[in-house]
Amino acid sequence: MSDTITFTIDGVEIQGRRGQTILEAADDAGVYIPRLCAFKDLSPYGACRVCTVMANGRPQAACTQPIAEGMVVENDTEQLKKVRRDIVEMLFVEGNHFCMFCEKSGNCELQAMAYRLGIAAPKYPYLNPKREVDASHPDILVDHNRCILCARCVRASKDLDGKNVFQFIGRGPHKKVGVNAEANLSDTNADVTDKALDVCPVGALLRKRVGYAVPVGKRLYDLEPIGSDIEAKRAGQEK
Amino acid sequence: MAKPKVATTSLAGCFGCHMSLLDIDDRILKLVELIDFDKSPINDIKKFTGRCAVGLIEGGCCNEENVRVLQDFRNHCAILISVGDCATMGGIPALRNNIPLQECYDEAYKNGPSVHNPSGQIPNDPELPLLLDKVFPCHEVVKIDYHLPGCPPPADTLWEALVALLTDKPVDLPYTLIKYD
Numbered sequence: 056m057s058d059t060i061t062f063t064i065d066g067v068e069i070q071g072r073r074g075q076t077i078l079e080a081a082d083d084a085g086v087y088i089p090r091l092c093a094f095k096d097l098s099p100y101g102a103c104r105v106c107t108v109m110a111n112g113r114p115q116a117a118c119t120q121p122i123a124e125g126m127v128v129e130n131d132t133e134q135l136k137k138v139r140r141d142i143v144e145m146l147f148v149e150g151n152h153f154c155m156f157c158e159k160s161g162n163c164e165l166q167a168m169a170y171r172l173g174i175a176a177p178k179y180p181y182l183n184p185k186r187e188v189d190a191s192h193p194d195i196l197v198d199h200n201r202c203i204l205c206a207r208c209v210r211a212s213k214d215l216d217g218k219n220v221f222q223f224i225g226r227g228p229h230k231k232v233g234v235n236a237e238a239n240l241s242d243t244n245a246d247v248t249d250k251a252l253d254v255c256p257v258g259a260l261l262r263k264r265v266g267y268a269v270p271v272g273k274r275l276y277d278l279e280p281i282g283s284d285i286e287a288k289r290a291g292q293e294k
Numbered sequence: 295m296a297k298p299k300v301a302t303t304s305l306a307g308c309f310g311c312h313m314s315l316l317d318i319d320d321r322i323l324k325l326v327e328l329i330d331f332d333k334s335p336i337n338d339i340k341k342f343t344g345r346c347a348v349g350l351i352e353g354g355c356c357n358e359e360n361v362r363v364l365q366d367f368r369n370h371c372a373i374l375i376s377v378g379d380c381a382t383m384g385g386i387p388a389l390r391n392n393i394p395l396q397e398c399y400d401e402a403y404k405n406g407p408s409v410h411n412p413s414g415q416i417p418n419d420p421e422l423p424l425l426l427d428k429v430f431p432c433h434e435v436v437k438i439d440y441h442l443p444g445c446p447p448p449a450d451t452l453w454e455a456l457v458a459l460l461t462d463k464p465v466d467l468p469y470t471l472i473k474y475d
Contacts, residue, residue: 154474161475170469180434181383181388181434278470
């Protein structure tokens with residue numbers, strides 16, 4: 056049995072390897088599927104649903120759904136773009152996202168996703184929840200106002216750092232990232248070199264005293280939309 | 295034919311977006327060939343003189359006067375544009391939205407570190423507009439036709455959007471001109 060699997064995304068034939076998810080195979084082929092909770096070094100989680108595609112006519116999270124021979128995937132359609140816009144808009148109104156003074160602005164994946172999807176203002180009413188800031192750690196800041204519950208830090212701390220510093224607590228609207236201590240992050244073994252800090256897509260987990268180092272205009276998503284690096288791969292393959 | 299009229303106002307904003315509008319530099323000469331300013335802080339006209347083609351709203355609604363002015367703009371303008379983060383999402387004033395109003399008053403007029411107010415009075419003159427319990431983005435109060443986010447939106451964003459609207463072209467701004475910071 057061959058290990059190569061052939062399927063299509065938006066009518067384009069894609070070759071992937073057995074065991075890959077739709078998202079992984081698409082990335083390798085230079086087709087960008089928007090995502091917020093998926094991250095290349097972390098196990099698939101399927102939390103944000105921004106990567107929702109139609110796989111053989113059913114909505115599926117591309118980050119968790121394995122590819123299959125002859126699978127027909129829809130990705131860049133108006134219907135799916137609307138679903139993704141709605142999800143990202145809900146993430147914006149559900150937290151307190153003040154881009155104008157956030158250290159992550161310009162390098163933030165949530166913000167970049169809104170730019171790419173063409174969101175000028177969310178259509179939903181803002182919830183303005185009361186959330187905490189944990190600045191107890193000498194080198195790390197946790198701002199729950201900006202957290203989108205993607206679980207990247209939870210997974211990275213466990214799988215990459217081998218520490219288990221972060222874990223979810225609560226359910227529904229009360230769900231939040233908790234730390235593995237009685238009260239504060241300073242009581243955990245979290246360290247400024249932890250990979251968990253690198254994977255946060257938003258400004259919820261920040262290293263202290265390094266913000267605003269890159270000037271406006273030179274940040275990650277100032278000039279090119281998020282996903283451009285992946286799409287550039289395809290442009291290279293076609294040449 | 296008379297030139298179309300543009301009105302502008304700053305509600306719960308800092309006038310930064312108006313500064314950004316002035317930042318179009320010498321293009322302001324081209325702009326006055328295209329339009330006349332009606333009610334606006336730029337020419338200090340206080341009341342609408344008639345219907346306007348475009349209204350630019352800076353700032354969200356933090357008090358009852360903001361709401362009245364915004365409704366007045368909606369009644370007079372064919373196209374209403376939320377300009378800047380305060381108008382589109384509340385902005386810095388909306389930081390008070392998860393703090394009870396009484397606590398805001400107490401901090402501002404009684405307990406703040408730089409406050410000297412032995413009588414403990416909170417300003418309550420009938421001339422002062424009453425604060426709303428929350429700061430609202432403009433589209434939660436009236437219908438808004440276009441949103442130009444940014445803190446402030448770049449001068450090019452305002453220029454491109456205005457020129458497109460006034461010359462009957464679609465407002466299709468490039469990626470670099472729609473930013474939230």
